[in-house]
Amino acid sequence: MxxxxxxxxxxxxxxxxxxxxxxxxxxxxxxxxxxxxxxxxxGTLPTATPPAELPAVAEQPKATPVAAPTPVAPPPPEREHAPALQLLSMLQREGRFIDFLQEDVAAFPDADVGAAARIVHEGCRKVVRQYLSLEPVLPQTEGDRVNVPAGFDAQRIRLTGNVAGQPPYNGALKHHGWVTTAVKFPSTSPAMDPRVLAPAEVELS
Incomplete structure (x- = not known):
């Protein structure tokens, strides 16, 4: 009604x-x-029909609050750069690389510096060949004329000299560059401190 x-x-x-x-x-x-x-x-006069009672609305289940994700703390610098420190440690172990760089070679004659450089070169070359695979960026021999096409990768080819206009370019190869094709570093234990590049050596008598 x-x-x-x-x-x-x-x-x-x-x-x-x-x-x-x-x-x-x-x-x-x-x-x-x-x-x-x-x-x-x-007392029989009909009265106004009261409005129908609205059906009860089912109470919606309360949404379970979602805890905000705990921000992950960034690793300390020595852990973030552990592979680079590991490589430096291997160069020191095999070629005394850090010792050579920390030495003031200006006080030594050229013959002594050359002899020390041979030792460093031999050890460092061993590390690089054992753990890294390297190839030239460009296969040509240094001094050859090479073409640099349009859309070249600026990370792989750096132009020097009189750079003008738009590619393609033609110039002399001054250095063929290097690119790493494989890295084979051994895994290290998290318990080791990567900051220690070479332990101190103490000889007991």
Whole structure:
């Protein structure tokens, strides 16, 4: 049943005034209103149907709060650069590379420096050949004329001299470059401190 709209006080006042006088002068209207009056006295006058109760809304389950991921702390510099430190350690072990660089060679004659350089060269070359695979960037021999095409890789080819205009270029190969094709470093134990490039040596007597 459609709920009847509510009537304001002034509307009800005006309706009572009109009905009052119409009942006096209109017998048919009075005859029609009489059953309503009798029903109201008997308490059988229908009342407005209360609005239907809205169905209860099922309570939505509360979302389980998701814990923010714990930020991962960056590794310390010695762990982040452990492979580079490992290579430096191997160069020191095989070729005394760090000892050579830390030495003030200006105080020694050229013959002594040359003899020391041979030892360093032999050991460092051994490490590089054992753990790294190297190839020239360009296969030509130094001094050959080479063509540099458009869209060349600037990381692999560096232009020097009178660089003007747009590629392709043509020039003399001054150095063929090097590129690493394989790295074969051995794994190291996390318990080892990568900062220790060479332990101190103590000879007991």
């Amino acid at each position: 459609t709920e009847q709209p509510s009537i304001s006080f002034f509307a009800r006042f005006w309706l009572a005034f009109v009905c009052f006088w119409r009942i006096w002068f209109d017998q048919a209207f009075a005859q029609a209103v009489l059953p309503v009056r009798e029903a109201d006295k008997a």
